[in-house]
Amino acid sequence: MELERGKGLTLWRQIQKNLEQDILDGTFPPGEKLPPERLLAERFAVNRHTLRQALNNLVRKELVRAEQGRGYFVREDMVRYALAHRVRFRENLSRQHREAAEELLDWELVQAERRTAEHLMVHPGTPLVRMRTVGKADGLSLCVSSHYFSQQRFPDINLIYGNTGSITATFRHFGITDYTRMQTLITARMPNAAEARLLQQSRSKPVLELESVNVDGAGTPIEYGRCIWAADRVQFIVDT
Amino acid sequence: MELERGKGLTLWRQIQKNLEQDILDGTFPPGEKLPPERLLAERFAVNRHTLRQALNNLVRKELVRAEQGRGYFVREDMVRYALAHRVRFRENLSRQHREAAEELLDWELVQAERRTAEHLMVHPGTPLVRMRTVGKADGLSLCVSSHYFSQQRFPDINLIYGNTGSITATFRHFGITDYTRMQTLITARMPNAAEARLLQQSRSKPVLELESVNVDGAGTPIEYGRCIWAADRVQFIVDT
DNA sequence: GATAATTTGTTCGTATGTATC
DNA sequence: TGATACATACGAACAAATTAT
Numbered sequence: 001m002e003l004e005r006g007k008g009l010t011l012w013r014q015i016q017k018n019l020e021q022d023i024l025d026g027t028f029p030p031g032e033k034l035p036p037e038r039l040l041a042e043r044f045a046v047n048r049h050t051l052r053q054a055l056n057n058l059v060r061k062e063l064v065r066a067e068q069g070r071g072y073f074v075r076e077d078m079v080r081y082a083l084a085h086r087v088r089f090r091e092n093l094s095r096q097h098r099e100a101a102e103e104l105l106d107w108e109l110v111q112a113e114r115r116t117a118e119h120l121m122v123h124p125g126t127p128l129v130r131m132r133t134v135g136k137a138d139g140l141s142l143c144v145s146s147h148y149f150s151q152q153r154f155p156d157i158n159l160i161y162g163n164t165g166s167i168t169a170t171f172r173h174f175g176i177t178d179y180t181r182m183q184t185l186i187t188a189r190m191p192n193a194a195e196a197r198l199l200q201q202s203r204s205k206p207v208l209e210l211e212s213v214n215v216d217g218a219g220t221p222i223e224y225g226r227c228i229w230a231a232d233r234v235q236f237i238v239d240t
Numbered sequence: 241m242e243l244e245r246g247k248g249l250t251l252w253r254q255i256q257k258n259l260e261q262d263i264l265d266g267t268f269p270p271g272e273k274l275p276p277e278r279l280l281a282e283r284f285a286v287n288r289h290t291l292r293q294a295l296n297n298l299v300r301k302e303l304v305r306a307e308q309g310r311g312y313f314v315r316e317d318m319v320r321y322a323l324a325h326r327v328r329f330r331e332n333l334s335r336q337h338r339e340a341a342e343e344l345l346d347w348e349l350v351q352a353e354r355r356t357a358e359h360l361m362v363h364p365g366t367p368l369v370r371m372r373t374v375g376k377a378d379g380l381s382l383c384v385s386s387h388y389f390s391q392q393r394f395p396d397i398n399l400i401y402g403n404t405g406s407i408t409a410t411f412r413h414f415g416i417t418d419y420t421r422m423q424t425l426i427t428a429r430m431p432n433a434a435e436a437r438l439l440q441q442s443r444s445k446p447v448l449e450l451e452s453v454n455v456d457g458a459g460t461p462i463e464y465g466r467c468i469w470a471a472d473r474v475q476f477i478v479d480t
Numbered sequence: 481g482a483t484a485a486t487t488t489g490t491t492c493g494t495a496t497g498t499a500t501c
Numbered sequence: 502t503g504a505t506a507c508a509t510a511c512g513a514a515c516a517a518a519t520t521a522t
Contacts, residue, residue: 010509036487047511052488068488069519078427085480184478187318188428188446188471204518206428206446206471231428231446238424238478240325483522490516497509 003044012053015044019054023063023074030076034064037072078235079137087181087212088168089135098137102165105132105144105198107158109151116148119213119224127151131158134198135227142234144198145227153222167223176216179223185211188231199230206231243284252293255284259294263303263314274304274312318475319377327421327452328408329375338377342405345372345384345438347398349391356388359453359464367391371398374438375467382474384438385467393462407463416456419463425451428471439470446471 003014022028034040034055041051055072058064064072081092093100110130117124128148135143147167149157154174161170171179187209196203207228214223243254262268274280274295281291295312298304304312321332333340352366360368368388375383387407389397394414401410411419427449436443447468454463 012509038487049512050510053509066488067519068517069486071487071519083478083480087480181480184480185320186426186448186476186478187474188448190444190446202519204430204444206430208426208428208448234427236426238323238426240323240327240421240424484520485522486518486520488516488518490514492512492514494512495510498507500506501504 003046011044011046012050012057015040015046015051015054016057018044019058020063023058028074030074032074033070034072034074079142079233080235080237082237082239083181083184084239085180086178087184087214090166090168093137099139101136101139102167103134103136104158104162104165105134107131110148112148116224119211120148120150120221122150129154129157131161133161137233140233141199141201141230143227143229144195145225148224149222171222176222179214179216182213182215182221186236191228195228199228201230201232208234208236210236243286251284251286252290252297255280255286255291255294256297258284259298260303263298268314270314272314273310274314276311318473319382320475320477321469322477322479323421323424324479325420326418327424327454330406330408333377339379341376341379342407343374343376344398344402344405345374347371350388352388356464359451360388360390360461362390369394369397371401373401377473380473381439381441381470383467383469384435385465388464389462411462416462419454419456422453422455422461426476431468435468439468441470441472448474448476450476 003011005011019028019034028034035043037048037051037055040055041048044051055064055066059066059072062075065075066072079093079098080096089102090100108130110128112120112122112124112126112128114124116128117126120126120128122128127150129151131147131149133145133147134141135145157170157174160173161167164170164173168179188206189209191199191201191203191205191207193203195207199207201207208231210225210227210229212225212227213221214225216222243251245251259268259274268274275283277288277291277295280295281288284291295304295306299306299312304314306312319333319338320336329342330340348370350368350370352360352362352364352368354364356368357364357366360366362368367390369391371387371389373385373387374381375385391397397410397414400413401407404410404413408419428446429449431439431441431443431445431447433443435447439447441447448471450465450467450469452465452467453461454465456462
């Protein structure tokens with residue numbers, strides 16, 4: 001790594017170009033940690049500030065991201081997740097050539113609380129199946145969700161989902177060939193310990209919480225879901 | 241309401257927890273007036289000052305607000321902000337009986353960067369007006385935004401906006417009677433120091449970042465905006 | 481759970497070269 | 502030529518977040 005001093009291009013620009021090249025040609029693949037500042041500064045034989053100037057520019061250009069106490073990481077593009085009339089986890093991911101996976105964490109029989117009942121348009125106390133799942137993209141946890149279904153309409157839904165590993169396929173099993181999303185509520189907050197663990201992310205990074213209701217062809221609510229998304233791994237797209 | 245005296249937790253902390261629980265479980269629903277200090281003090285069998293300590297902490301935590309001469313009120317839910325085909329800041333807030341205000345922080349003449357240019361469908365380098373604004377609800381900062389407009393199409397737009405204090409009114413001045421939102425991108429992250437200051441919120445609370453493009457009746461992009469929202473003060477609604 | 485080590489973030493200070501008026 | 506402003510580069514120290522011990 002020899003830099004030309006005093007020949008037109010500044011040192012930090014040469015370093016930036018050098019690192020950009022390494023990122024683009026895959027020497028540092030997406031998600032990879034760069035060597036620490038100290039090492040890079042040594043390698044380029046410059047002061048740490050000079051090196052930081054180059055890195056800061058790469059951060060500004062969104063090629064890398066900096067994490068205090070951890071290091072610099074090559075940015076992997078966020079998953080772009082479309083919130084349209086039809087929302088399908090697998091479709092959304094396969095459009096971006098990512099491998100989608102849904103896993104059943106656990107399930108439970110519960111009674112509908114006021115809020116959940118309102119969304120599903122049932123009486124409070126109605127028996128519901130709550131399934132907790134985790135959604136992954138290319139093996140990386142993307143979201144943890146709680147799905148609520150009427151037990152009467154979808155008996156043993158947990159078994160079906162456990163076999164298929166897909167909400168869409170599960171609904172198909174119950175004769176629902178198409179379903180659409182009625183409404184989505186979006187908020188952001190900090191995760192609790194369990195959420196951070198399930199998402200394999202730091203507790204100091206925010207999560208996005210989406211509440212949604214899916215309805216069948218007749219407009220009857222069939223699923224109420226609360227999904228917690230790792231905020232730095234996803235970007236939602238609303239087309240209106 | 242029996243408090244434990246001399247057993248670790250101070251009285252006012254016990255009272256605070258007690259009231260928090262009542263608020264969270266809906267005993268005191270959003271917007272409700274709490275019983276007056278005197279009554280609460282009697283009920284907990286403590287001095288009014290002890291009770292005030294608890295209430296002051298709830299005010300600090302933004303669970304209740306105090307109004308001199310009127311009483312304490314449970315803070316209402318977050319602002320619910322609809323992301324529909326037509327998005328109007330004032331309309332969205334007035335629907336919830338909140339007082340909307342937009343303020344111009346500063347403005348600058350800039351050259352379109354690649355990303356901005358793409359969204360506005362202009363060539364990179366095109367002269368743009370960037371206005372930074374802050375949106376408030378009931379006097380509380382809700383979002384800080386950067387709006388980008390073509391300088392050619394909207395000369396002196398900063399003056400118009402400065403006078404009207406409304407994006408909608410500003411567009412009307414330029415003959416645009418209706419505009420709609422094409423796309424909104426949503427992410428969440430932690431705020432930087434400047435954003436936290438402008439939003440008057442803690443740096444340890446997340447923000448929601450919305451990128452959006454508004455188009456005129458002919459479908460031509462007229463505004464590209466990046467808005468940073470205080471995540472704990474707003475909930476977005478997507479109807480699909 | 482507490483402590484130390486590692487790593488990035490921030491703020492001083494100093495010096496030099498370059499462009500502008 | 503001088504004065505000024507700005508970008509570049511190096512050095513030292515400390516703060517803050519994370520990870521390892």
